[in-house]
Amino acid sequence: MLIQSLIYHDFTLIDLVGALQPLAMIPGAKTEFVAKVEGPISTDSGVVMVANRNFKNASQQPDVLLVPGGGKPSIDILEDKESIDFVALQGERAGWLVGVCTGPLLLAKAGLLKGYRAAAHWAVIDTLDAFGAIPVHERVVIDRNRCTGGGMTAGVDIGLTMVGQLAGKELGQMTEMILEYNPEPPFKTGHPTISDRATIEKAKQMFESIAPEDRIRSIAATE
Template sequence: MKIACFLYPQFTSIDMIGPITAWHFAPGVEFEFIAAQTGPIVTDTGLAFVATHDYQSASANPDVVFVPGGGLPTFEALQDDTLLDAIARAGAHAQWVTSVCTGSLLLGAAGLLNGYRSACHWYARPWLEQFGAIPDPARVVIDRNRASGGGVTAGLDFGLRMAAEWGGEPAGRLVELVMEYAPEPPFQTGRPELADEMTLATARGMLAPLMPEALVVKAAQRRRG
Protein backbone atom coordinates (compact mmCIF):
# COMPACT_ATOMS: atom_id res chain seq x y z
CA MET A 1 0.00 0.00 0.00
CA LYS A 2 1.52 3.28 -1.14
CA ILE A 3 0.71 6.33 0.98
CA ALA A 4 1.49 9.74 -0.52
CA CYS A 5 2.12 12.20 2.32
CA PHE A 6 2.29 15.84 1.27
CA LEU A 7 4.72 18.16 3.03
CA TYR A 8 5.00 21.93 3.07
CA PRO A 9 6.97 24.31 5.31
CA GLN A 10 5.94 24.63 8.95
CA PHE A 11 3.02 22.18 8.92
CA THR A 12 2.12 20.69 12.30
CA SER A 13 4.49 17.80 12.92
CA ILE A 14 2.17 15.70 15.09
CA ASP A 15 -0.44 15.72 12.30
CA MET A 16 2.00 13.56 10.35
CA ILE A 17 3.66 11.66 13.18
CA GLY A 18 0.40 10.38 14.70
CA PRO A 19 -1.04 8.69 11.61
CA ILE A 20 2.19 7.29 10.18
CA THR A 21 3.10 5.83 13.57
CA ALA A 22 -0.09 3.74 13.35
CA TRP A 23 0.26 2.99 9.64
CA HIS A 24 3.85 1.81 9.60
CA PHE A 25 2.69 -1.39 11.32
CA ALA A 26 0.62 -2.33 8.24
CA PRO A 27 2.23 -5.06 6.12
CA GLY A 28 3.67 -3.79 2.86
CA VAL A 29 3.07 -0.11 3.56
CA GLU A 30 5.28 2.30 1.62
CA PHE A 31 5.43 6.03 2.32
CA GLU A 32 6.21 8.72 -0.22
CA PHE A 33 6.91 12.08 1.39
CA ILE A 34 6.19 14.66 -1.28
CA ALA A 35 7.12 18.35 -1.48
CA ALA A 36 8.00 20.95 -4.08
CA GLN A 37 11.55 19.63 -3.98
CA THR A 38 13.27 16.74 -2.25
CA GLY A 39 15.13 17.26 1.00
CA PRO A 40 14.32 18.46 4.52
CA ILE A 41 11.03 20.23 5.23
CA VAL A 42 11.00 21.91 8.63
CA THR A 43 7.77 21.65 10.64
CA ASP A 44 6.24 23.89 13.30
CA THR A 45 8.31 22.26 16.06
CA GLY A 46 11.62 22.52 14.20
CA LEU A 47 11.55 18.79 13.50
CA ALA A 48 12.29 18.16 9.82
CA PHE A 49 10.76 15.54 7.55
CA VAL A 50 12.73 14.54 4.47
CA ALA A 51 10.80 14.79 1.21
CA THR A 52 11.65 11.66 -0.75
CA HIS A 53 9.82 12.81 -3.89
CA ASP A 54 9.01 16.06 -5.60
CA TYR A 55 5.75 16.73 -7.43
CA GLN A 56 7.12 15.36 -10.70
CA SER A 57 8.61 12.13 -9.34
CA ALA A 58 5.73 11.18 -7.01
CA SER A 59 3.62 8.18 -7.94
CA ALA A 60 0.69 9.01 -10.18
CA ASN A 61 -1.57 6.40 -8.59
CA PRO A 62 -1.02 6.18 -4.83
CA ASP A 63 -3.38 4.10 -2.75
CA VAL A 64 -3.74 6.86 -0.14
CA VAL A 65 -3.25 10.63 -0.23
CA PHE A 66 -2.64 12.23 3.15
CA VAL A 67 -2.37 15.96 3.93
CA PRO A 68 -1.48 17.34 7.39
CA GLY A 69 -2.61 20.71 8.68
CA GLY A 70 -1.33 23.54 10.82
CA GLY A 71 -1.69 27.22 11.56
CA LEU A 72 -0.72 30.21 9.45
CA PRO A 73 1.67 28.28 7.14
CA THR A 74 -1.22 26.00 6.16
CA PHE A 75 -3.39 28.99 5.34
CA GLU A 76 -0.54 30.44 3.30
CA ALA A 77 -0.24 27.08 1.54
CA LEU A 78 -3.86 27.54 0.42
CA GLN A 79 -2.46 30.13 -2.00
CA ASP A 80 0.13 27.71 -3.46
CA ASP A 81 -1.46 26.53 -6.69
CA THR A 82 1.46 24.22 -7.48
CA LEU A 83 0.91 22.35 -4.21
CA LEU A 84 -2.86 22.27 -4.68
CA ASP A 85 -2.49 20.98 -8.25
CA ALA A 86 -0.18 18.19 -7.05
CA ILE A 87 -2.67 17.18 -4.33
CA ALA A 88 -5.50 17.28 -6.87
CA ARG A 89 -3.63 15.05 -9.34
CA ALA A 90 -2.77 12.46 -6.70
CA GLY A 91 -6.23 12.57 -5.16
CA ALA A 92 -7.98 12.05 -8.48
CA HIS A 93 -6.61 8.50 -8.69
CA ALA A 94 -6.19 7.51 -5.04
CA GLN A 95 -8.37 4.92 -3.33
CA TRP A 96 -8.42 7.09 -0.20
CA VAL A 97 -8.13 10.88 0.14
CA THR A 98 -7.37 11.86 3.74
CA SER A 99 -6.31 14.66 6.07
CA VAL A 100 -5.89 15.74 9.66
CA CYS A 101 -6.69 19.13 11.20
CA THR A 102 -6.70 22.03 8.70
CA GLY A 103 -5.26 19.73 6.07
CA SER A 104 -8.89 19.26 5.04
CA LEU A 105 -8.92 22.89 3.89
CA LEU A 106 -6.09 22.04 1.50
CA LEU A 107 -8.07 19.07 0.20
CA GLY A 108 -11.05 21.37 -0.23
CA ALA A 109 -9.00 23.99 -2.06
CA ALA A 110 -7.69 21.21 -4.31
CA GLY A 111 -11.29 20.41 -5.28
CA LEU A 112 -11.40 17.05 -3.54
CA LEU A 113 -14.12 17.56 -0.91
CA ASN A 114 -17.06 18.93 -2.87
CA GLY A 115 -20.16 17.22 -1.45
CA TYR A 116 -18.21 15.24 1.17
CA ARG A 117 -18.45 15.44 4.94
CA SER A 118 -15.17 16.37 6.56
CA ALA A 119 -13.58 17.00 9.93
CA CYS A 120 -11.24 19.90 10.65
CA HIS A 121 -9.80 21.78 13.61
CA TRP A 122 -12.76 23.23 15.50
CA TYR A 123 -11.75 26.85 14.92
CA ALA A 124 -11.53 26.50 11.12
CA ARG A 125 -14.22 23.85 10.59
CA PRO A 126 -17.01 26.19 9.36
CA TRP A 127 -14.81 27.41 6.50
CA LEU A 128 -14.95 24.01 4.80
CA GLU A 129 -18.28 25.12 3.34
CA GLN A 130 -16.44 27.61 1.14
CA PHE A 131 -15.01 24.64 -0.76
CA GLY A 132 -18.30 22.78 -1.07
CA ALA A 133 -17.57 20.40 1.81
CA ILE A 134 -19.93 19.59 4.67
CA PRO A 135 -18.35 20.38 8.06
CA ASP A 136 -18.68 17.54 10.56
CA PRO A 137 -17.76 17.97 14.25
CA ALA A 138 -16.82 14.30 14.75
CA ARG A 139 -13.25 13.53 15.76
CA VAL A 140 -12.90 11.16 12.79
CA VAL A 141 -15.09 11.39 9.70
CA ILE A 142 -15.30 8.79 6.93
CA ASP A 143 -17.49 9.62 3.93
CA ARG A 144 -17.09 7.10 1.13
CA ASN A 145 -13.37 7.25 0.28
CA ARG A 146 -12.72 10.53 2.09
CA ALA A 147 -11.42 10.28 5.65
CA SER A 148 -10.41 13.09 7.98
CA GLY A 149 -9.40 13.74 11.54
CA GLY A 150 -10.14 16.80 13.63
CA GLY A 151 -7.53 19.03 15.23
CA VAL A 152 -3.99 17.93 16.00
CA THR A 153 -4.32 15.01 18.47
CA ALA A 154 -7.24 13.57 16.48
CA GLY A 155 -4.57 12.29 14.11
CA LEU A 156 -3.97 9.35 16.44
CA ASP A 157 -7.64 8.35 16.46
CA PHE A 158 -7.78 8.88 12.71
CA GLY A 159 -4.65 6.80 12.13
CA LEU A 160 -6.02 3.89 14.14
CA ARG A 161 -9.42 4.05 12.43
CA MET A 162 -7.76 3.89 9.03
CA ALA A 163 -5.54 1.00 10.13
CA ALA A 164 -8.77 -0.87 10.92
CA GLU A 165 -10.34 0.15 7.60
CA TRP A 166 -7.39 -1.34 5.73
CA GLY A 167 -6.59 -4.35 7.89
CA GLY A 168 -9.80 -5.09 9.78
CA GLU A 169 -10.76 -4.33 13.37
CA PRO A 170 -8.33 -6.89 14.85
CA ALA A 171 -5.47 -5.00 13.21
CA GLY A 172 -6.72 -1.73 14.67
CA ARG A 173 -7.05 -3.27 18.11
CA LEU A 174 -3.52 -4.66 17.92
CA VAL A 175 -1.94 -1.37 16.85
CA GLU A 176 -3.84 0.51 19.56
CA LEU A 177 -2.40 -1.84 22.16
CA VAL A 178 1.13 -1.77 20.77
CA MET A 179 1.01 2.03 20.82
CA GLU A 180 -0.47 1.95 24.35
CA TYR A 181 -3.09 4.42 23.21
CA ALA A 182 -5.19 4.99 26.34
CA PRO A 183 -5.60 8.77 26.63
CA GLU A 184 -6.52 10.44 29.91
CA PRO A 185 -6.85 14.20 29.23
CA PRO A 186 -5.84 15.97 32.46
CA PHE A 187 -8.08 19.03 32.08
CA GLN A 188 -11.03 17.87 29.95
CA THR A 189 -11.01 21.08 27.88
CA GLY A 190 -10.02 19.56 24.54
CA ARG A 191 -13.16 20.65 22.68
CA PRO A 192 -14.80 24.08 22.70
CA GLU A 193 -18.02 22.74 24.16
CA LEU A 194 -16.06 21.39 27.15
CA ALA A 195 -13.93 24.46 27.86
CA ASP A 196 -14.82 27.23 30.30
CA GLU A 197 -15.57 30.64 28.83
CA MET A 198 -12.25 32.23 29.77
CA THR A 199 -10.18 29.38 28.30
CA LEU A 200 -12.26 29.36 25.12
CA ALA A 201 -11.96 33.13 24.67
CA THR A 202 -8.19 32.97 25.19
CA ALA A 203 -7.89 30.13 22.69
CA ARG A 204 -9.90 32.03 20.09
CA GLY A 205 -7.64 35.03 20.57
CA MET A 206 -4.55 32.88 20.05
CA LEU A 207 -5.93 31.17 16.97
CA ALA A 208 -7.35 34.20 15.17
CA PRO A 209 -4.02 35.42 13.73
CA LEU A 210 -2.88 31.85 13.04
CA MET A 211 -5.97 30.88 11.05
CA PRO A 212 -7.06 33.95 9.05
CA GLU A 213 -10.38 33.52 7.28
CA ALA A 214 -9.29 36.04 4.62
CA LEU A 215 -6.82 33.50 3.22
CA VAL A 216 -9.56 30.88 3.05
CA VAL A 217 -11.81 33.29 1.14
CA LYS A 218 -8.98 34.09 -1.25
CA ALA A 219 -8.39 30.38 -1.93
CA ALA A 220 -12.10 29.70 -2.31
CA GLN A 221 -12.29 32.33 -5.06
CA ARG A 222 -10.01 30.03 -7.10
CA ARG A 223 -12.04 26.98 -6.13
CA ARG A 224 -11.42 23.81 -8.11
CA GLY A 225 -13.87 21.02 -8.79
Protein backbone atom coordinates in the same frame (compact mmCIF):
# COMPACT_ATOMS: atom_id res chain seq x y z
CA MET B 1 0.68 -0.50 0.40
CA LEU B 2 1.99 2.99 -0.32
CA ILE B 3 1.21 5.87 2.01
CA GLN B 4 2.14 9.15 0.39
CA SER B 5 2.22 12.37 2.38
CA LEU B 6 2.46 15.94 1.23
CA ILE B 7 4.87 17.90 3.42
CA TYR B 8 5.65 21.60 3.30
CA HIS B 9 7.70 23.99 5.40
CA ASP B 10 6.52 24.48 8.97
CA PHE B 11 3.58 22.09 8.83
CA THR B 12 2.51 20.52 12.13
CA LEU B 13 4.52 17.38 12.72
CA ILE B 14 2.05 15.63 15.01
CA ASP B 15 -0.60 15.78 12.27
CA LEU B 16 1.62 13.57 10.16
CA VAL B 17 3.19 11.33 12.80
CA GLY B 18 -0.03 10.81 14.75
CA ALA B 19 -1.71 9.34 11.68
CA LEU B 20 1.35 7.67 10.20
CA GLN B 21 2.42 5.69 13.28
CA PRO B 22 -0.67 3.44 13.20
CA LEU B 23 -0.65 3.23 9.39
CA ALA B 24 3.00 2.18 9.37
CA MET B 25 2.04 -0.93 11.34
CA ILE B 26 0.09 -2.37 8.41
CA PRO B 27 2.21 -5.23 7.02
CA GLY B 28 4.03 -4.16 3.87
CA ALA B 29 3.24 -0.47 4.31
CA LYS B 30 5.72 1.94 2.76
CA THR B 31 5.86 5.70 3.11
CA GLU B 32 6.71 8.45 0.68
CA PHE B 33 7.18 12.10 1.64
CA VAL B 34 6.55 14.55 -1.16
CA ALA B 35 7.38 18.25 -1.29
CA LYS B 36 7.74 20.77 -4.08
CA VAL B 37 11.50 20.32 -3.79
CA GLU B 38 13.19 17.21 -2.39
CA GLY B 39 15.33 17.62 0.72
CA PRO B 40 14.98 18.95 4.27
CA ILE B 41 11.58 20.34 5.27
CA SER B 42 11.18 22.25 8.52
CA THR B 43 8.25 21.55 10.85
CA ASP B 44 6.62 23.72 13.47
CA SER B 45 8.13 21.60 16.28
CA GLY B 46 11.73 22.09 15.16
CA VAL B 47 12.08 18.56 13.81
CA VAL B 48 13.30 18.44 10.22
CA MET B 49 11.71 15.99 7.80
CA VAL B 50 13.24 14.90 4.51
CA ALA B 51 11.15 14.88 1.34
CA ASN B 52 12.27 11.91 -0.74
CA ARG B 53 10.07 12.74 -3.73
CA ASN B 54 8.94 15.90 -5.49
CA PHE B 55 5.82 16.79 -7.44
CA LYS B 56 7.32 15.46 -10.67
CA ASN B 57 8.63 12.07 -9.53
CA ALA B 58 6.07 11.19 -6.85
CA SER B 59 4.38 7.81 -7.23
CA GLN B 60 1.24 8.29 -9.25
CA GLN B 61 -1.21 5.93 -7.54
CA PRO B 62 -0.70 5.86 -3.77
CA ASP B 63 -3.04 3.77 -1.70
CA VAL B 64 -3.31 6.65 0.77
CA LEU B 65 -2.70 10.36 0.22
CA LEU B 66 -2.12 11.91 3.64
CA VAL B 67 -2.31 15.69 4.03
CA PRO B 68 -1.25 17.21 7.37
CA GLY B 69 -2.17 20.71 8.45
CA GLY B 70 -0.64 23.37 10.64
CA GLY B 71 -1.00 27.02 11.50
CA LYS B 72 -0.44 29.90 9.10
CA PRO B 73 1.72 27.81 6.69
CA SER B 74 -1.24 25.53 6.01
CA ILE B 75 -3.33 28.57 5.08
CA ASP B 76 -0.56 30.11 2.99
CA ILE B 77 -0.21 26.93 0.93
CA LEU B 78 -3.86 27.21 -0.06
CA GLU B 79 -2.70 30.03 -2.34
CA ASP B 80 0.16 28.01 -3.83
CA LYS B 81 -1.25 26.83 -7.15
CA GLU B 82 1.47 24.28 -7.80
CA SER B 83 0.87 22.55 -4.46
CA ILE B 84 -2.92 22.59 -4.81
CA ASP B 85 -2.70 21.27 -8.37
CA PHE B 86 -0.52 18.41 -7.11
CA VAL B 87 -3.04 17.55 -4.39
CA ALA B 88 -5.86 17.67 -6.92
CA LEU B 89 -4.06 15.35 -9.33
CA GLN B 90 -2.94 12.87 -6.68
CA GLY B 91 -6.34 12.98 -5.05
CA GLU B 92 -7.96 11.69 -8.22
CA ARG B 93 -5.44 8.84 -8.37
CA ALA B 94 -5.23 7.79 -4.72
CA GLY B 95 -7.22 5.01 -3.14
CA TRP B 96 -7.93 7.01 0.02
CA LEU B 97 -7.66 10.71 0.83
CA VAL B 98 -6.82 11.51 4.45
CA GLY B 99 -6.71 15.01 5.95
CA VAL B 100 -5.69 15.91 9.50
CA CYS B 101 -6.29 19.20 11.35
CA THR B 102 -6.27 21.99 8.73
CA GLY B 103 -5.15 19.48 6.10
CA PRO B 104 -8.77 18.99 4.95
CA LEU B 105 -8.71 22.62 3.78
CA LEU B 106 -6.02 21.65 1.24
CA LEU B 107 -8.13 18.75 0.03
CA ALA B 108 -11.13 21.07 -0.15
CA LYS B 109 -9.27 23.79 -2.04
CA ALA B 110 -8.18 21.11 -4.52
CA GLY B 111 -11.87 20.40 -5.16
CA LEU B 112 -11.75 16.98 -3.53
CA LEU B 113 -14.35 17.49 -0.81
CA LYS B 114 -17.23 19.02 -2.76
CA GLY B 115 -20.37 17.29 -1.60
CA TYR B 116 -18.46 15.24 0.97
CA ARG B 117 -19.00 15.22 4.72
CA ALA B 118 -15.75 16.31 6.36
CA ALA B 119 -14.15 17.34 9.63
CA ALA B 120 -11.21 19.58 10.49
CA HIS B 121 -9.67 21.44 13.43
CA TRP B 122 -12.40 23.13 15.48
CA ALA B 123 -10.99 26.57 14.64
CA VAL B 124 -11.50 26.16 10.87
CA ILE B 125 -14.14 23.47 10.42
CA ASP B 126 -16.95 25.90 9.72
CA THR B 127 -15.06 27.32 6.72
CA LEU B 128 -15.23 23.98 4.89
CA ASP B 129 -18.63 24.92 3.50
CA ALA B 130 -16.99 27.73 1.52
CA PHE B 131 -15.24 25.01 -0.50
CA GLY B 132 -18.40 22.99 -1.06
CA ALA B 133 -17.79 20.44 1.71
CA ILE B 134 -20.29 19.54 4.42
CA PRO B 135 -18.79 20.30 7.86
CA VAL B 136 -19.35 17.59 10.45
CA HIS B 137 -18.31 18.31 14.03
CA GLU B 138 -16.85 14.92 14.82
CA ARG B 139 -13.30 13.77 15.61
CA VAL B 140 -13.10 11.46 12.58
CA VAL B 141 -15.39 11.46 9.55
CA ILE B 142 -15.43 8.93 6.73
CA ASP B 143 -17.39 9.63 3.56
CA ARG B 144 -16.71 7.11 0.83
CA ASN B 145 -12.91 7.15 0.34
CA ARG B 146 -12.32 10.39 2.24
CA CYS B 147 -11.22 10.32 5.88
CA THR B 148 -10.87 13.66 7.63
CA GLY B 149 -10.61 14.67 11.24
CA GLY B 150 -9.91 17.17 13.94
CA GLY B 151 -6.75 18.86 15.09
CA MET B 152 -3.34 17.42 15.82
CA THR B 153 -3.95 14.62 18.34
CA ALA B 154 -6.94 13.49 16.29
CA GLY B 155 -4.35 12.23 13.83
CA VAL B 156 -3.95 9.13 16.02
CA ASP B 157 -7.69 8.45 15.85
CA ILE B 158 -7.58 8.97 12.10
CA GLY B 159 -4.63 6.63 11.68
CA LEU B 160 -6.25 3.90 13.78
CA THR B 161 -9.54 4.28 11.93
CA MET B 162 -7.71 3.90 8.64
CA VAL B 163 -5.91 0.77 9.84
CA GLY B 164 -9.34 -0.74 10.40
CA GLN B 165 -10.52 0.34 6.97
CA LEU B 166 -7.43 -0.89 5.14
CA ALA B 167 -6.42 -3.97 7.10
CA GLY B 168 -9.41 -4.96 9.21
CA LYS B 169 -10.79 -4.44 12.69
CA GLU B 170 -8.54 -7.06 14.31
CA LEU B 171 -5.34 -5.30 13.28
CA GLY B 172 -6.91 -1.98 14.27
CA GLN B 173 -7.61 -3.33 17.74
CA MET B 174 -4.11 -4.75 18.06
CA THR B 175 -2.53 -1.50 16.88
CA GLU B 176 -4.52 0.51 19.40
CA MET B 177 -3.32 -1.82 22.15
CA ILE B 178 0.32 -1.68 21.03
CA LEU B 179 0.20 2.12 20.90
CA GLU B 180 -1.34 2.11 24.38
CA TYR B 181 -3.87 4.56 23.11
CA ASN B 182 -5.71 5.32 26.33
CA PRO B 183 -5.63 9.11 26.62
CA GLU B 184 -6.20 10.90 29.91
CA PRO B 185 -5.91 14.63 29.16
CA PRO B 186 -4.60 16.43 32.26
CA PHE B 187 -6.60 19.65 31.87
CA LYS B 188 -9.77 18.47 30.10
CA THR B 189 -9.82 21.56 27.87
CA GLY B 190 -9.09 19.85 24.55
CA HIS B 191 -12.19 21.00 22.67
CA PRO B 192 -14.62 23.94 22.87
CA THR B 193 -17.39 21.56 23.91
CA ILE B 194 -15.64 20.72 27.18
CA SER B 195 -13.39 23.71 27.89
CA ASP B 196 -13.97 26.76 30.07
CA ARG B 197 -14.98 30.03 28.46
CA ALA B 198 -11.73 31.91 29.20
CA THR B 199 -9.57 29.24 27.59
CA ILE B 200 -11.85 29.07 24.56
CA GLU B 201 -11.67 32.83 24.02
CA LYS B 202 -7.88 32.91 24.28
CA ALA B 203 -7.55 30.02 21.84
CA LYS B 204 -9.96 31.66 19.40
CA GLN B 205 -7.97 34.89 19.48
CA MET B 206 -4.76 33.01 18.74
CA PHE B 207 -6.27 31.17 15.79
CA GLU B 208 -7.88 34.30 14.41
CA SER B 209 -4.41 35.80 14.11
CA ILE B 210 -2.96 32.85 12.19
CA ALA B 211 -5.95 31.41 10.35
CA PRO B 212 -8.59 34.16 10.03
CA GLU B 213 -11.93 32.94 8.76
CA ASP B 214 -12.34 35.81 6.30
CA ARG B 215 -9.00 34.99 4.66
CA ILE B 216 -9.90 31.30 4.29
CA ARG B 217 -13.28 32.15 2.78
CA SER B 218 -11.61 34.61 0.41
CA ILE B 219 -9.19 31.92 -0.73
CA ALA B 220 -12.11 29.53 -1.26
CA ALA B 221 -13.72 32.04 -3.57
CA THR B 222 -10.60 32.33 -5.70
CA GLU B 223 -10.28 29.95 -8.63
